[in-house]
Amino acid sequence: MKKKTVFKCPECKSQKLKSDKKKGETICKKCGFVIEEELIDFSQEWREFSSDQGDSARRVGSPITFTKHDQGLSTRVGTAGDLSKMNPSERRNVFKMRKWQTRISTPIERNLKFALAELKRISSFLDISSVATEEAGMIYRRAAEKGLVRGRSMESVVAGAIYAACRRYGIPRTLDEISNAFPLDKKEIGKTYRFICRQLGIRILPTSPQDYVQRFASELNLKPETVSKAMEIIKKATDMEITSGKGPTGIAAAALYVAALLSGEKKTQREVADVAGVTEVTIRNRYKELLEKLGLEDEIKKARDI
DNA sequence: AAGACGAAAGTGGTTGA
DNA sequence: TCAACAACTTTCGTCTT
Numbered sequence: 516m517k518k519k520t521v522f523k524c525p526e527c528k529s530q531k532l533k534s535d536k537k538k539g540e541t542i543c544k545k546c547g548f549v550i551e552e553e554l555i556d557f558s559q560e561w562r563e564f565s566s567d568q569g570d571s572a573r574r575v576g577s578p579i580t581f582t583k584h585d586q587g588l589s590t591r592v593g594t595a596g597d598l599s600k601m602n603p604s605e606r607r608n609v610f611k612m613r614k615w616q617t618r619i620s621t622p623i624e625r626n627l628k629f630a631l632a633e634l635k636r637i638s639s640f641l642d643i644s645s646v647a648t649e650e651a652g653m654i655y656r657r658a659a660e661k662g663l664v665r666g667r668s669m670e671s672v673v674a675g676a677i678y679a680a681c682r683r684y685g686i687p688r689t690l691d692e693i694s695n696a697f698p699l700d701k702k703e704i705g706k707t708y709r710f711i712c713r714q715l716g717i718r719i720l721p722t723s724p725q726d727y728v729q730r731f732a733s734e735l736n737l738k739p740e741t742v743s744k745a746m747e748i749i750k751k752a753t754d755m756e757i758t759s760g761k762g763p764t765g766i767a768a769a770a771l772y773v774a775a776l777l778s779g780e781k782k783t784q785r786e787v788a789d790v791a792g793v794t795e796v797t798i799r800n801r802y803k804e805l806l807e808k809l810g811l812e813d814e815i816k817k818a819r820d821i
Numbered sequence: 822a823a824g825a826c827g828a829a830a831g832t833g834g835t836t837g838a
Numbered sequence: 839t840c841a842a843c844a845a846c847t848t849t850c851g852t853c854t855t
Binding site (some may be wrong): 760761762765793794796797800 | 844845846848851
């Protein structure tokens, strides 16, 4: 899945761009806006089909990355060159190293190649930043090395790794959204996610509702004031410890709903529920709690009268 | 007629014995 | 390993605007 990219400045829409290969930047000639584009194409040229072809297809050096099966470093113990100048014991060492190298690069690595390609595809589909993708790649690698992929589908582990990476970086992606990108259901992903987290000892911080507010709000076309209002509500609610144990998306949704009411930007529970991926009932429950515990009833009434 | 509200029953996951 | 439990969902009927 390769997106066709039309290079255009997001600031001034000018198509006159200047790319600086050394710096790895693309700059708009008109307004100077720095457009980050993938100037280095990781996907094609560095691919190896067999160890023989590898040497001819490979170029010098792509940056180190966990999203390639060999982390982007394709160093080989060489065959040509100064071997004859070595003394026998050195030479034996070189042979030993070569042997090990081919051994290492067969079983797990092959799986990694496919998995990481898949991972990148999904990441770009979900608009996940490259740091998080790297993280996901690393998680997958560790999982694969521990043999955790055995017995479950590769996709589910990839999905789990992505989800875990997102959680770690506080990038709000719900399980729903990730499962949409895969031919897998939510349950499956959740299960493998928990499994690999436990096995790898990854500390999972519960996501905070704030992480979701921004994104839900933009899907609902809410004003910035409403968003900050929602943030405020969540903060108060968190301080009063009425949010613990509750699903963060539900809280985010309810806070947005309340904030929308207060600022006269009325949204229906249905609308909010849909973008947040929860039901109206959940919103109602959280909403009720928020009103009670934060004493917002009066404010709501006031807003209604206007 | 649409949206808000609430009750009741069901689901999947966590926890503690 | 199993049962109790909390959060959340689904469904459906009623009230409000």
